[in-house]
Amino acid sequence: MLTRNQRLDELPVTKKHAKILGASGIGWALDAMDVGLISFIMAALATQWGLTKTETSWLGSVGFVGMAVGASLGGLLADKIGRRQVFAATLLIYGIATGASALAGSLAVLMILRFFVGLGLGAELPVASTLISEFSPRSVRGRMVVILEAFWAVGWILAALIGTFIVAGSHNGWRWALALGCVPALYALVVRMSVPESVRFLESKGRHDAAEKIVNDFESSPMLFDTRSRPVPRPGVEADSIWAPTVRRRTAALWAIWFFVNFSYYGAFIWIPSLLAAQGFSLVRSFTFTLIITLAQLPGYAAAAYLIERWGRRATLASFLIGSAISAGLYGLSTAEWQIIAAGCLLSFFNLGAWGALYAIGPELFPTNIRGQGTGSAAGFGRIASIIAPLIVPPVLAFAGTTGLFAIFATAFGCAAIAAFTLPELKAEALS
Template sequence: MTPQESSSPLHDGMSVGSSLTRTERLDRLPVTRRHVKLLGGSGIGWALDAMDVGLIGFIMAALTTHWGLTHTETSWLASAGFIGMALGATFGGLLADRFGRRNVFAATLLVYGLATGASALAGGLAVLIALRFLVGLGLGAELPVASTLISEFAPRKVRGRMVVILEAFWAVGWLAAAVIGAFIIPLNDNGWRWALALGMVPAFYTLYVRMKLPESVRFLEAKGRHSEAEGIVTSFEASEPTRLRFQGEPHSSDASRVLDETQQDAAIVGGSSGSTGSASGIWSPTLRRRTTALWTVWFCINLSYYGAFTWIPSILVDQGYTLVKSFTFTLIITLAQLPGYAVAAFLIERWGRRSTLATFLAGSAVAAALYGFAGVEWQIIAAGCLLSFFNLGAWGALYAIGPELYPTTMRARGTGAATGFGRIASILAPLIVPPLLVFGGLPVLFTLFGTAFAVAAVAALALPELKGTRLTER
């Protein structure tokens, strides 16, 4: 089918000369240059998010030294941002379903970019905490919106892999934060201010997002904007296929388990595990189980991830390491995030979303236990690298599976609500670390984190396996 054959839209989402809906046409495309451009544009925003979140752990350690703050005070600095992220994630999804994925994506980048830049001028802890809350609002709203946008454009067979690649940009951003932490923050007493000033980059990046990234076709159709939707689909169809290898075809041994595309569409319409039927909300009878499982995973992974990685630089300082050495250790540990994402991206279209997520969560549980009992430098680094590898691979799989669980009309809302609930745990995580360190030290703290990862792994097994299925519309 040529782009010219599909130039006249009909109100039911189909086009003249074709029996396929626009979303089906997108599903059947190869990965084109426009897909790569969309992935890269969204990924840069994702990396800037991660850089901002990652910096706070290094800033906490620096302010403990320069301002003489207690661990309780610095824990509130971290939690304020996560309170904002919880609210942002919850309402960002609602706004994206109402005003569009691209518009909300750009607005959130602007909010947290400007607030981060203003944080560099803070003269006291109270002002810094208030600004971190505003930063969190933007950060929390952006993450579920970006993953939803990628999910709605990605071809069906590589949808999970593209979302994991998007999530891999988080490692790039966190690595940038670790580099800034290791080489800029320790320079002088104002090094942390220069680090936050770099966080203003997202404010300028919003111009690119607003002008260059496409709006979701599914969103445009839901709003009756069929001409715009048709133009975007046509542009993807006209785009040159990329030579990059995103897709691994199913093995022959999987043939008995994999429906061909025509059969699969019929199964979905008829009520397969990927169908949400006539669901009226994320807690409707047809969606209740998956929502409960998804919220459980989100809560547990947030508690452990932010509890561990936000505090690792400060914990290392408490163990007697200098700022420079503790930040260097953290930088090395952060490097392990990249192969974690790479392996998850490979496995998610081979094993499936559920198996990949559960496996990486179980690995995170083991790694957390090992870190809690690490005593010497090589053990700290090795256990930390394992924790980075498995935990960030789990994040990639989680962001891939979330948007697939809900129909178009509530997709951003469903993923945003789960993210928002998870942020409750990220709020609590920094606050519980100081008393647990006093009560039982690292073994007790990381045993808790390991237990949370294990609970998340069990909850992941309750999610439906939707590898290769079409995103539902209703």
């Protein structure tokens, strides 16, 4: 007789799967919108409030301080009280904090509120990917997590649109942009009511009746796609901590990848609108360039979603990281408008495809009892890099220029690719 988890693993893709993916994805997109908005608000407030480059850097970094704390705490709480509870609570926290940021009258107040925004965001992201990974049919698990991550591009595109047409549209445009952050607070209620709790989590807490009901709901849901395939046997991985001998090598590799990818991604994309403005482009024009570059994220996710079940997790992640390294180098050498846009689009394509593969591979590396902690701790460690990256941009620019800055980002992507090759390949294998 199959266990509940095996029954979930062997299901086709049903309407129930589509519903949970859509509900989680909208929350993911709202997260991305909030993170993306700060890059446009930084550029606007540097002019309106006369911020120095150091002050602007701290405005970009303080949210990531909150994200580092939130990612670590969120993963631990997800293993203690459940994935769904943490998912909804974090949406509520960052939605309220973002809305309140619209009323900030000073840089200090805005930075305090941005910390709480980051706290909610950091806890939500690894928890959502864990939830989707635990519900997805085994044969398309990686693809479904990449599709979830693709909602990030939707949110970042929304941020670019808001930045271009609202932030740059009026003196108080940045306030109206932040006021839209109240939307996640309302959406948290939808999540709480519509997203089921993880079956694996319920079983680990002895709530077998609740787990059985959820599995029955998925089994009775109408089929959308028949993706079933024969199971791939493997011995279960057991560990009581993320540094246990059976998993510590993959923990170290995952932490390294998260660190280097966060460093390059946030160092580049948080600063791109401001860098373009500093190169002499108007605020509207620099925001428009950023919008075009952001659109390239969608095909990057699509390619990663296709390849991750063809090439496997490790090959897809490493390939997109190598592409990111090359693209970052090209961006640093770009001077003409077409070169900036072309290199920026390539960087968006490869970097966001790598993010999709990274979120897919993380939850598969750990057993149920430490899965939230494993993904959350890696995200938390990575956020240290996202704090550092915006802060180093001004001094590196002064010393080595844009070429030197993006050479550093390219090197970090290369280091992440090397770490990716050390991870185990878990394509089509059952979660332990």
